Amino acid sequence: MDKVLMKGNEALAEGAVRAGCRAYFGYPITPSSEIAEYMARKYPKIGGTFLQAESELAAINMVYGAAAAGARVMTASSGPGISLKQEGISFLAEAELPCVIVNISRGGPGLGGIQPAQSDYFQATRGGGHGDYHIMVLAPAGVQEMMDLAIEAFELADKYRIPVMIMAEGTLGQMMEPVVLREQVAEFYNKPWATTGCKNRKPNIINTLHLSPDVLEQRNVHLQNKYINIKLREKRAETYMTEDADIVVVAFGIMARVARKSIMEVRKQGVKVGLIRPITLWPFPDDVVEKVSDTAKIFLSLEISMGQMVEDIKLAVNGRRPVDFYGRIGITPNPEEVSKRLLMLAAEEGLR
Amino acid sequence: MKIVAQKPESLTDAQFHYCPGCTHGIIHRLIAECLDEMNLRESAIGICPVGCAVLAYNYFNCDMLEAAHGRAPAVATGVKRMLPDRCVFTYQGDGDLASIGMGEIVHASARGEKITVIFVNNTLYGMTGGQMAPTTLLGQVTTTSPYGRTAEQAGYPIKIAELLAQNEGSAYISRMAVNSPANIRKTKKSIKKAFQTQIDRKGFSLVEILSTCPTNWGLSPIDALKWLEENMIPYYPLGEFKVKEDMQYG
Amino acid sequence: MTKGSLSFSTERCKACELCICFCPQGILALDTDIINVHGFHPVSVSEPEKCTGCGICALMCPDLVITVKRE
Numbered sequence: 001m002d003k004v005l006m007k008g009n010e011a012l013a014e015g016a017v018r019a020g021c022r023a024y025f026g027y028p029i030t031p032s033s034e035i036a037e038y039m040a041r042k043y044p045k046i047g048g049t050f051l052q053a054e055s056e057l058a059a060i061n062m063v064y065g066a067a068a069a070g071a072r073v074m075t076a077s078s079g080p081g082i083s084l085k086q087e088g089i090s091f092l093a094e095a096e097l098p099c100v101i102v103n104i105s106r107g108g109p110g111l112g113g114i115q116p117a118q119s120d121y122f123q124a125t126r127g128g129g130h131g132d133y134h135i136m137v138l139a140p141a142g143v144q145e146m147m148d149l150a151i152e153a154f155e156l157a158d159k160y161r162i163p164v165m166i167m168a169e170g171t172l173g174q175m176m177e178p179v180v181l182r183e184q185v186a187e188f189y190n191k192p193w194a195t196t197g198c199k200n201r202k203p204n205i206i207n208t209l210h211l212s213p214d215v216l217e218q219r220n221v222h223l224q225n226k227y228i229n230i231k232l233r234e235k236r237a238e239t240y241m242t243e244d245a246d247i248v249v250v251a252f253g254i255m256a257r258v259a260r261k262s263i264m265e266v267r268k269q270g271v272k273v274g275l276i277r278p279i280t281l282w283p284f285p286d287d288v289v290e291k292v293s294d295t296a297k298i299f300l301s302l303e304i305s306m307g308q309m310v311e312d313i314k315l316a317v318n319g320r321r322p323v324d325f326y327g328r329i330g331i332t333p334n335p336e337e338v339s340k341r342l343l344m345l346a347a348e349e350g351l352r
Numbered sequence: 353m354k355i356v357a358q359k360p361e362s363l364t365d366a367q368f369h370y371c372p373g374c375t376h377g378i379i380h381r382l383i384a385e386c387l388d389e390m391n392l393r394e395s396a397i398g399i400c401p402v403g404c405a406v407l408a409y410n411y412f413n414c415d416m417l418e419a420a421h422g423r424a425p426a427v428a429t430g431v432k433r434m435l436p437d438r439c440v441f442t443y444q445g446d447g448d449l450a451s452i453g454m455g456e457i458v459h460a461s462a463r464g465e466k467i468t469v470i471f472v473n474n475t476l477y478g479m480t481g482g483q484m485a486p487t488t489l490l491g492q493v494t495t496t497s498p499y500g501r502t503a504e505q506a507g508y509p510i511k512i513a514e515l516l517a518q519n520e521g522s523a524y525i526s527r528m529a530v531n532s533p534a535n536i537r538k539t540k541k542s543i544k545k546a547f548q549t550q551i552d553r554k555g556f557s558l559v560e561i562l563s564t565c566p567t568n569w570g571l572s573p574i575d576a577l578k579w580l581e582e583n584m585i586p587y588y589p590l591g592e593f594k595v596k597e598d599m600q601y602g
Numbered sequence: 603m604t605k606g607s608l609s610f611s612t613e614r615c616k617a618c619e620l621c622i623c624f625c626p627q628g629i630l631a632l633d634t635d636i637i638n639v640h641g642f643h644p645v646s647v648s649e650p651e652k653c654t655g656c657g658i659c660a661l662m663c664p665d666l667v668i669t670v671k672r673e
């Protein structure tokens with residue numbers, strides 16, 4: 001199959017187009033802007049809607065409107081912009097409107113910096129806005145996966161009527177790699193609930209207000225049941241040399257690529273290290289972590305943050321094994337420092 | 353026998369939750385009558401605000417959405433861009449539209465978004481118990497301007513119709529009132545023009561409607577209508593502020 | 603003179619009196635003998651033969667209580 005050289009952000013945008021997404025609303029922010037620029041170039045030619053909104057707040061609410069109208073729709077942003085979208089994401093989650101939200105993540109808090117970071121992990125995996133809800137969160141680790149998970153995200157969003165976030169570090173967005181262009185998605189979900197005008201049917205209502213305590217509780221129970229179902233079916237992770245590993249690194253996105261390099265290096269020195277790469281950050285693949293903890297002696301959470309995913313690993317391991325953490329922010333740990341850390345850990349634990 | 357007045361088809365049978373004499377009810381009926389008479393019910397998609405009219409999705413007998421506080425124009429934009437041949441309208445209070453949602457409304461108007469906005473100005477936040485709004489008149493007592501609004505402390509009330517009429521994208525902008533039979537009839541005509549503006553794809557349309565809040569004004573429904581006439585109309589003059597050329601009005 | 607006939611969805615009436623104040627014939631009043639489900643004395647017409655069917659009461663009513671027909 002022919003491969004084309006593409007930037008991560010563009011591969012993601014092209015993936016959305018191939019998933020049948022014909023609507024994009026967003027506000028510029030580094031390092032996500034190429035996605036908007038790609039859509040701005042592409043949509044006028046293929047009959048899609050690109051709109052530069054006045055703010056991320058407006059953009060996410062335009063997504064709400066377009067999703068309610070039954071369209072496949074996407075927005076992308078980063079750090080401060082994703083924070084502004086949270087009100088809208090809470091409404092989308094409760095109204096069960098399918099859409100794709102891309103976070104080409106950068107470091108915070110505040111304006112932070114534009115360097116890659118994974119410090120929005122809590123915000124993404126815990127819901128992010130007000131109320132008891134989750135969105136699905138996918139973490140690609142390469143340019144091909146930027147395209148593949150974009151397509152997948154739209155399918156999952158429609159299947160479960162849930163907002164799906166793709167979270168990728170700025171590095172992935174900017175990186176160029178050869179990509180196999182995927183087929184255009186041809187079959188779409190029926191959306192009888194969409195507000196499209198009530199010709200030949202009863203009016204549809206999309207709302208998130210439930211003043212009666214009973215109804216509010218029912219709604220929350222309904223959402224929780226959906227989340228349980230998603231947890232049962234959609235947890236995804238990739239494992240690498242975990243079978244015989246004493247130390248198991250858990251890392252996602254660009255960090256997982258660094259981890260692989262270090263693992264090969266450290267294995268040469270006789271330390272058995274393996275990798276779990278969560279692909280879904282929510283639902284977190286705790287089943288994989290739990291299974292590996294039968295044989296692993298210690299886990300190391302490797303993050304471009306001050307330690308967030310480490311909590312999910314601890315929950316999955318549930319005290320059976322120690323869970324260590326190594327992370328930086330603003331700077332992506334390089335393979336050498338990760339190897340050093342792994343060797344140190346091996347020495348401390350007497351694994352060498 | 354000819355029927356002079358009855359419940360329009362574009363309203364459901366649900367009883368309004370509004371306080372006695374609150375003119376939100378009159379405005380709902382006028383919108384519904386216009387939808388009926390213009391044969392728009394089946395193509396209409398309405399967007400409710402956060403405010404006293406948050407439950408309007410139970411009242412309008414067409415597809416309805418509820419938006420976050422102030423965001424209705426953005427939601428309407430999303431819907432309309434996907435379904436350009438439908439009739440998309442928002443219904444918003446003055447806190448919703450002129451305070452928290454100011455960004456969304458100004459840009460929807462500037463973009464010439466082909467939606468119709470029904471903007472209900474009752475000079476305060478009804479739903480949350482009568483706090484000051486950007487439209488609260490100078491000297492007016494509310495729960496958060498207990499000694500009367502002063503320009504020094506809270507600035508001046510915003511005139512939305514005049515403000516938005518300046519935008520090139522605005523095709524039809526008016527301010528009406530529902531304080532008398534004559535004004536109610538004019539308001540209905542104006543709502544029709546606003547919908548027609550959308551149908552003709554001319555651009556953004558908005559009807560600001562001066563409305564009462566007897567409960568938080570502390571007045572009887574009748575006295576509230578008088579208060580509206582004596583205090584609101586002098587500051588918020590009625591009329592059409594923007595009518596994009598080549599439009600016919602009778 | 604034209605003649606009107608009125609019917610009331612009595613249970614919807616909130617006794618706000620807007621219709622009463624605006625009726626040019628002055629023929630509407632709250633019926634203090636009745637209390638509706640919402641606890642209000644609903645409106646009724648005292649001298650139906652005087653109704654012209656002008657529709658002003660229905661125009662002013664915020665709660666869609668009144669249906670007006672005219673000959």
Ligand SMILES: Cc1ncc(C[n+]2csc(CCOP(=O)(O)OP(=O)(O)O)c2C)c(N)n1
Pocket residue numbers: 401402403404405421444445446447448449472474476477478479480485
């Ligand atoms: C983000 C947010 N902030 C505040 C509120 C609380 N709130 C609900 S309604 C309202 C004001 C509504 O006033 P207005 O728009 O004037 O409508 P009215 O009730 O007078 O018809 C406020 C502040 C909210 N729901 N959401």
Ligand code: SF4
Pocket residue numbers: 369370371374375376404474478479564565566567568
């Ligand atoms: S609080 Fe005011 S605006 Fe709200 S329903 Fe009551 S009278 Fe109407």
Ligand code: SF4
Pocket residue numbers: 606608624625626627628629630647652653654655656657658659660670
């Ligand atoms: S139709 Fe006219 S005359 Fe008859 S009750 Fe109503 S307002 Fe009065």
Ligand code: SF4
Pocket residue numbers: 373614615616617618619620621622644645662663664665666667668
């Ligand atoms: S205007 Fe309507 S609600 Fe008010 S008193 Fe008359 S009939 Fe009743």
